Amino acid sequence: MTAPTRSHIKTLKIDGKDYSGHEEETILDIARQNDLFLPTLCQIDGLSVAGACRLCLVEVKTWNNRLVPACTTHVEEGIEVLTHSERIDNYRRMILELLFSEGNHVCAVCVSNGNCELQALAQKLGMDHVRFPNLRPVRVVDMTHDRFVLDRNRCVLCARCVRVCDEIEGAHTWDITGRGIDARIISDLDTPWGSSDTCTRCGKCVNIYPVGALVEKGSAIGEMVKHHDFLEYIAEMREARE
């Protein structure tokens, strides 16, 4: 990488402290480089950003206290960013409550118990209960694949699986059907995953999925541990080649 010229470097304040970053970098990038915690769920390094989960919303004082997603907002000269406040923390907790209320997120009997990003966020952000009655959707569990299982009732619709399958694997086996509260993940023409002629059985979707919706067959409660270091590796290799 060539050293950026001076004009591309922006200085900004995060939680009262001075930081600087390249104009191509996002607030989230700068926060991570400096070990400032920001909760994220749909974002994962190596895939395109969606800006969908809204957990990384930060308040920009210099923009009329507007809330913007840190993952999609590029740094700008002189902005003052707040990563935590009572208001933001309340919003984040409530977003988690909404997620928990949307499906079956009974951790006690989940293969990802203890290795789940949603569960970890709930603890980290101090969500101690869900005020909204569970919506109790009945979604089909797809057990047809010989190696993997898709439990749509545990899905958080982060669309990481859709993006990794399209952007990295190039198969685009996954997509989302319907819309709003009825949206859910499908393979091909909403046909059984096991009979898919586009799935390469690479398992990338399983490994980058943040919760226990996409898992390896045969894992018992708490056994499903995911590895997604490959994603950054592939992304870096590609960048180098381009």
Add this chain to the structure above:
Amino acid sequence: MRNQTNIAAPSDDKRWKLVEATMRRNGYRPDALIETLHTVQESFGYLDDESLQYVARKLRVASSQVYGVATFYHFFTLKPQGKHVCAVCTGTACYIKGAEKLIEEVHDNYGITPGQTTPDGELSLVTVRCVGACGLAPAVVLDGETHGNMKPGQMSKELETAINKTGSAEPVSHTAIPEVMPQ
């Protein structure tokens, strides 16, 4: 690059020529997907797996993406419609003037809710966002024809007449369908 014209239509049904024409006009570009789905639905009345797969291949769009698009937009339907389609307008003006009562009436008489078709395939009930006949609210589009100022009771009569008129004869032309938006 593959030659997109070599992918054969699912059957020799002439309606595929219309679908093919839409895709050709758009250079088989992936962005012609929604346009093409419109032509399929106009020609066949609904979108089935076979047509979705065909369009996916032709336009080089992943089949899951085609399915995602087809189900995102409420105008598209993946189920065949009944011989008669009763579309109750649920735009704000019609709502204010009692559209809900009309839906209830169809339900009471035919046992179907919006999006459903009677088991004998005679009648489909759908709701439409706004047919633009706000001055005639509440409005119902029955087999493509707008009936304004509908009152419960009057609507049942219209439905009965429509269904008895054709009996089990010819299905109503699909050209009526683009005017309604299945939910």
Add this chain to the structure above:
Amino acid sequence: MTLYDDLRSMADTEHEKERRYGYCLRVCTAAACVSQHSDSIKKAFDAEVKARGLDEQIQVKGVGCMGLCAAGPLVMIDPVRDNTLGPTLYEKVTVEDVPEIVDALAQKQVVERLERKMDIPFFQRQVRIVLENSGIIDPENVDDYIAADGYQAFSHALTSMSPADVVKEITASGLRGRGGGGYPTGLKWSTVAKASGDVKYVICNADEGDPGAFMDRSVLESDPHRVLEGMCIAAYAIGASKGYVYVRAEYPLAIDRLKTALKQAKRKNLLGHSILNTEFDFDIEIRLGAGAFVCGEETALMASVEGRRGQPRPRPPYPSDHGLWGKPTLVNNVESYANVATILRKGADWFAGIGTEKSKGTKVFALAGQIENTGLIEVPMGVTLREIVYDIGGGTPQGTELKAIQTGGPSGGCIPADLIDLPVDYESLVKAGSFMGSGGMIIIDNTADMVNVAKYFMDFCKSESCGKCIPCRVGTAHMYNLIDKIDRGQATHADLDLLLSLCDLVANTSLCGLGKASPNAILSTLRVFRNEYEAKLLDGHVGAQPEAK
């Protein structure tokens, strides 16, 4: 002599022929009247006039919307050479009435039982810019539009104005986006004009999604060339060579008229290569929507034009530099484009002289709900709601009282009856807790239950949520469930409080405008009609607690 002058003289020659008739009999062929069979009525007039050998004296013409949709099908008879009979409007005409009307006309008489007097405020209080040709010209005949000064502004811009001049003129006019937010149109144009890139796009948003709004459709059905001309001028101003009209598939008639208009414009070299013998190339394609309210949002609309699921993406980057296929893109709605040609023709100063200080020009509204004169109106910005509802609209039906006025569609809000003297402009409506929106105006009378009204809009927002971001996807579902619980009389104050904090969350954290605005129906009704909410709570009015601790 320019090519436009040729076009104009050809159109004028055609028009000259029309001047030979004694009377012009106009039949409304816009959707509301067509749904009442005005197409058959027009055919019946054609046949009747011909059968009586009156086709030299009476011209029968299909025209666009005359506005008073509740009284349709409408037929207007205008004197051309023969002034014995003044302009006459007939309402609720049926095919059976045709012989009687022609009879009367032949004898220079009026069929009184069908006549609708025109000296009423409904007609007199309106100021027509966007609708100036509606109900007058034949929307399927480009010559009719040209003869009414159509494409003159475009030709003038091409031959005697620089793109920057055009942007300057639009900026000076003070025109603001008619799709809802009221963003200054000139500023939008200049941003896209300045954006770097050889390829730029112009999009016309005709995905009129508000249930109960039909302004854009009416314009497209009544005067499609006006919209095309506005797009052409915009394309010239920003340097675009390709345009799209994104129109609802639920509008088959508007689509047909647009298609016809595009064909005609291409044939006249008003679209295509080297337009009017200049170096300017521009073409327009139609893209059909497919029933998704969220596609009114710019980024979702562009995703849909690209053939994908209509899901919004975070902004920035803004469409002005990263739009359709990543190229700088200008998105305006139908009514905004429909103002453009007139502004260039009559001048920015003329336009800026209409309306208020910050809201210039006119606004088209679709009046519907519990009101006498349902239909389409165009009024100068700044008129009061009272003038619209009582003078133009004729008030609520007999025996009921006005309770609220809903503007802005599902994203808007309810304005209570006691704000009846509020001037209608962008800022005042926002201050009153609603917003301009695209122009749907639903009149609600005292027979309505406001909690139920809010529930209706919440149901709409829930089923139109695209599902991408969590606050809108799950939040709208819970907001609906909570207001439904209140409506069914099963909720407590705790539920109402939870609903309010959810509204706050969804309004502040959703990804796009649809999500952010989805709590508006609840918030605006709750602010004014809180008593109606509380009357439905299990624990009654303020003070009581749900469960004793």
Add this chain to the structure above:
Amino acid sequence: MSEQKTKVTVATVWLDGCSGCHMSLIDMDERLIELAQYIDVVYSPLVDRKDYPEAVDVALVEGAISSSEDLEKIKKIRAHTKILIALGDCAVAANVPSIRNIFKASDILSRGYLENVTAQPQLPNDPTIPTLLPVVRPIHEIVPVDVFVQGCPPSADTIYTVITELLAGRMPVVTELTRPGA
């Protein structure tokens, strides 16, 4: 006598849960003896008392609300308790018992008592047997809850912290010690 009066009265309640939270409670081991100096367990599956007392300071409630009996009980408990603690995931979030919510209660009964039974299949019809509610709910959807303690089950340490915090006059916040499914 006067010493007893200063003790905090505690009830522990077992609704629709697996009793795991109570096991965890017992897992406090020798710390139970320490706590006994300050608290008096006045009602519990572990003590012999049939009726819920008139006035209780703290109630630790395990389990979700699944039956007509649970419903009656929790309302009574709320009315006679100062501080109500939802103990464990079933009480906080309805947890495993709520997995049945995607089915109708009548279908579950018929599966359990008719379809899968070979000898004398019949639905329970004794009026003294509580009926299943259509939907299993967490406690706070029925009555207000003061403290939420997640975990399946919450650890003995967590429960100990909750009790000692209360004894110290503070409302416990234990999200750092426990989490759903812990």
